[in-house]
Amino acid sequence: MKKGIFIVLEGPDRSGKSTQAALLKTWLEELGHEVLVTREPGGTYLSEKIRKILLDPKSNIEPMTELFLYETSRIKHTLEKIMPALKAGKVIISDRYTLSTTAYQGYGRGLPLTTVETLNRIATMDLKPDVTIVFDIPDKVFAQRELTRPGRDRIEREPDSFRRRVNRAYKLLARRPGITRIDAGRPVETIQKDIRARVSKLLKK
Numbered sequence: 761m762k763k764g765i766f767i768v769l770e771g772p773d774r775s776g777k778s779t780q781a782a783l784l785k786t787w788l789e790e791l792g793h794e795v796l797v798t799r800e801p802g803g804t805y806l807s808e809k810i811r812k813i814l815l816d817p818k819s820n821i822e823p824m825t826e827l828f829l830y831e832t833s834r835i836k837h838t839l840e841k842i843m844p845a846l847k848a849g850k851v852i853i854s855d856r857y858t859l860s861t862t863a864y865q866g867y868g869r870g871l872p873l874t875t876v877e878t879l880n881r882i883a884t885m886d887l888k889p890d891v892t893i894v895f896d897i898p899d900k901v902f903a904q905r906e907l908t909r910p911g912r913d914r915i916e917r918e919p920d921s922f923r924r925r926v927n928r929a930y931k932l933l934a935r936r937p938g939i940t941r942i943d944a945g946r947p948v949e950t951i952q953k954d955i956r957a958r959v960s961k962l963l964k965k
């Protein structure tokens with residue numbers, strides 16, 4: 761069924777994912793590809809509603825509930841948006857996907873990784889990205905970006921210890937086989953050059 765290309769950008773908040781997604785989209789469109797930029801949680805009517813619940817500071821959500829909400833949002837996103845776009849031959853750029861759940865709900869909240877990864881598989885119906893690019897951001901750079909952090913949602917309001925666990929998790933996950941690690945502490949253009957080089961390989965296939 762698959763004709764398109766599925767690219768996932770991963771990494772902590774404020775590591776530069778959205779910035780790079782926009783630049784990648786422009787370049788791919790110049791090359792003549794049809795591009796869909798999407799995000800998690802979100803991407804469909806129902807998934808965006810779940811996103812609101814998840815990010816609302818007034819929501820009181822325990823870790824397992826949080827996990828299921830993310831996965832529910834993911835099922836709809838995968839079925840309604842990603843799979844049809846792939847079938848239509850588009851290039852999909854998703855700002856976050858399953859690795860975020862492993863980092864935040866697994867390493868961050870401390871839920872068993874086997875549970876998280878089983879649900880990831882179920883929610884994606886085993887669809888795998890063609891590439892997952894993890895933005896690895898040096899602690900020093902991260903601390904500077906934290907200072908300019910805008911309006912804080914429920915996840916951003918978590919204590920520093922939570923964010924540190926998530927950042928450490930991404931550093932670990934970036935070394936998994938099949939993952940592309942990007943040093944996200946460099947200038948925007950340099951990072952974009954590396955991402956384009958990686959994506960070029962997929963386009964040639």
Ligand SMILES: Nc1ncnc2c1ncn2[C@@H]1O[C@H](COP(=O)(O)OP(=O)(O)O)[C@@H](O)[C@H]1O
Nearest residue numbers: 772773774775776777778779780944946947948
């Ligand atoms: N390579 C970079 N160097 C310096 N600042 C950056 C870089 N990439 C992004 N930024 C800035 O950092 C902030 C977070 O970037 P953003 O793309 O929104 O991250 P994310 O989508 O991962 O949360 C923004 O203010 C953005 O302009």
Ligand SMILES: [Mg+2]
Nearest residue numbers: 777778779855
């Ligand atoms: Mg973003």
